[in-house]
Amino acid sequence: PFGPVDISPDNRVELWGRYGLRRPFVLYTSALDPHKNVEGLIAAFALLPAHLRTAHQLALIGKLDRNSRARLEEAVKKHALGEDEVVYLGYVPDEDLCLLYATCAIFVFPSFHEGFGLPVLEAMSCGSPVIGSNCTSIPEIIDREDALFDPHRPQDIAQSIAEVLSNPIFRQSLISWGRKRAKIFTWEASARKALDAFEALHLERKPASNAVSRVPMQRRPLLAFVAPLPPEPDGIASRSAQFLSELARYYDITCIVDQREVADPWITAEFPIHDAGWFETNSGRFERVLYEVGNGLAYKYVFFLLERYPGTVLLKDFHLGGVLNQIADSSVAIGNFTRALYGSHGFSALKKEREHGRASSIAGFPCNAEVLETSIGVIANSDHIVELTRAWYGDKAAALIRHVPFTLDGSQEYSDFTKTRLLEPVAELYRDVIEEFYSASSWAREQKLLQAIARISSPSLPREDDLVKVAAAIAANRERSGLRQMIVDVSMLAQSDARSGIQRVTRGIMTALIDDPPQGYRVEPVRALGDGYVYARRFTCQALGLSGHGLNDDPVEAGREDIFLGLDLAIDFVPSRKQWFLSQRQRGMRVIFVAYDLLPLLRPEFFPADLPPVVRDWINTVAEVADGIVCISHTVADELYGWLTQAKPRRLRPLSLSFFHLGADLRASLPTTGISGDGAAILEKLRSRPSFLMVGTLEPRKGHRQALDAMERLWADEVNANLVLVGKLGWRSNNLEQRIQQHPENGNRLFWLDGISDEMLEEVYRNSSALLAASEAEGFGLPLIEAAKHGLPIVARDIAVFREVAGEHAYYFGGDDPQALANALRAWLSLGNAVPSSARIAWLTWKQSSRQLLDVVLSERWYRSWFP
DSSP states (O other): OOSSOOOOHHHHHHHHTTTTTOOOOOEESSSSOOGGGGHHHHHHTTOOHHHHHHHHEEESSSSSHHHHHHHHHHHHHTTTTTTTEEEEEEEEOOHHHHHHHOOOOOEEEOOOOOSSSSHHHHHHHHHHEEEEEETTTTTHOOGGGOOOOOOTTTHHHHHHHHHHHHHHHHHHHHHHHHHHHHHHOOOHHHHHHHHHHHHHHHHHTTTOOOOOOOOTTSSSOOOEEHHHHHHTSSSSGGGHHHHHHTTTOOOOEEEEEEESSSHHHHHHHHHHHEEEEHHHHHHOOOEEEEEEEEESSSGGGHEEEEEEEEOEESSSSSSSSSHHHHHHTTSSSSTTTHHHHHHHHHHHHHHHHHHHHHHHHHHOOOOOOOHHSSSSEEESSSSSHHHHHHHOOOOHHTEEEEEEEOOOOOOOSOOHHHHHHHHHHHHHHHHHHHHHHHHHHHHHHHHHHHHHHTTTTOOOOHHHHHHHHHHHHHHHTTOOOEEEEOOOOOOOHOOOOOOOHHHHHHEEEEHHHHSSSSTTTEEEEEEEEEEEEEEEEHHHHHHTTTOOTTTOOOBBOOOTTEEEESSSOTTTGGGGGHHHHHHHTTTOOOEEEEEOOHHHOOOOOSSSSSHHHHHHEEEHOOOOOOOOSEESSSHHHHHHHHHHHHHHHOOOOOOEEEOOOOOGGGGOOOOOOOOOTTTHHHHHHHHHHHHHEEEEOBGGGGHHHHHHHHHHHHHHHOOEEEEEEEOOOOOOTTHHHHHHHTTTTTTTTEEEEEOOOHHHHHHHHHHHHHHEEOOOOOOOHHHHHHHHHOOEEEEEEHHHHHHHHHHHHHHHEOOHHHHHHHHHHHHHHHGGGGGGOOGSSBOOOOHHHHHHHHHHHHHHOOOOOEOO
């Protein structure tokens, strides 16, 4: 019954009423199993702009058992959807389903995996505008890139839905396209293709190949078995030598050892035995290599060979820190433990080692990621190892490990007959898994690619830059199996720490993310270099006070589900790397930027003439390449939305916007320490009379000139108070610098503390009477939060962002006239203990601030979307 239908308005009202539909609806139909990703669709519906969400319902068709209903209702509750926003239609007969397809606002198919995706075709046939997942078979049916989305990202689903619902022309084009596509997929065409395939298979007259290559019995592949042998205390010494005997049914085995003698006479009689040096010379002879890896010094040579000659790994022990530490202590490879600890667990593990010691790290961290990633494949004798891999590195890594039991472990409990009966199938399992790794693993696919490239015939040799491009492409297409990366840009901070407010934010958020990485991610600071980015490992180690033996600033290798977080304000670096961002996004990396303000564009009179064009270039690039922009305040988010609406930068899809608030704990932002010799005397002067503190770079918009003019009026009226300026000299402020330095009150009641440490700044906050926030324009106003943390009252200019941050807990003034500010300060002084208290301002730690940021980025809690 599925095809174009006409339905009268009255019949549509009756149909909708029968199913509880009160307004236009987003439709889904199919099973309600987890792999169908209905929870993702619910999350996406919740992320729609308010005007679209309130105008539509989400209609779910499918068999609804008790467990499915509970699961979906939990998702509805989690995303704060109203009772009538999601409608469960249950089972619907085909006649009604056809009409619902025809009358829905949009049909969405968000499945993670499909064999075909018949509902997509049905909906197209009936005239639905259809969008679906960009994976498995669904793109083959839809065959239109702008109608596909990433099902793993609710925000991407929401953006696709919003585009259809808000763009009638696009919606109509999808309807027309769907009807054309539906005509291609007829049962007659399907039958014809099936018959053609059967005929082709019959003509070939050959059986289908097995999933796992079977080794021809007439020739056994040469296999190097790299493991300690008896009398070493590790390795196969603890197992029955019959295992090698059984494995030898399938392979011609040579044992590779690093020991003076092998005590087992049967092994020495049956197998050639050579040392590691011989293997390095003769490695090309072997078609297979099987390494046993354990946490003992006898395995030292195994690590070195595995790194240079990949093979299958039999992982005896999950934790390998002990042997890696012994290798480092033996001076064979200085820094191996540090490299393994960082490579497996990131900077947070290096910090914990510094805080708790090496022994704690050896016991607490597996340090085995390099082994897992270097190997062609991993065999685990215990399912516990598979589960540990999942816990430490995620499902992807665990899925690459094959569990093959080995139950003998040298036990004398079984008779020789029983052991043999057990070992026969075990050895066969080993054979099957090894052959699977060598024929179907990512390493195997890469080897086939390299062989194909080598077979390319050309009249001239390839140029070096061609080889570099090929190597880069191969490296870029390697799929990592470990944790996803959160790639945090610290380019400006790594270049030079100016101790500005933005760099305090960068230090604070970077440190908080490293200390407490989001679940499933490792945090990697990066810096701009060349045409792209490199890992900022040396800078990060230096900033965190860590030892970084052997850690280099290698080019960033990003992939699917990694996140680039543009934390630092790198306006000079981002535009020239637009192609890098576009290329990484094509590989599946999400790109998120933090926006601190748009002041050079909104208030250009306060800035050098050459700065607004640079900022405009930066925001245009960000608007084109980013998946989302997170601003440091609600005010900046609104200003950015307004600017985007007016400027209309180049972009092909909706841009997500949100905001978070900054932290205030200086001690958690890698603070500088030290108080100069005259510091105590200055603090004593601050305590001796009321002191108004201004924190921030000396530049025109900050209001320093008005503040100094106002204080001169108060001093002339014999008001005994201090003005304390903390900050470096900024642009267009040379006259102010000269005025301060030559002022008769300089060092008496006027203090300019340039370049003081964070420790001294904390003391200045504690010993001042009020924060004077006189800036005419800000992105946030970090000093307000820092003042609130110290319980310091606030006198602030009445601008929107200061109201957002401080609410009713500050004393506000208006106007740019010096006398108006002088009057406001005089009035504030007259209030005594009745001044507004900043103690009730909710301030965040950098950890809490980073959690707000992550809540936006990972949970996709976007505040609004800008539609180009």
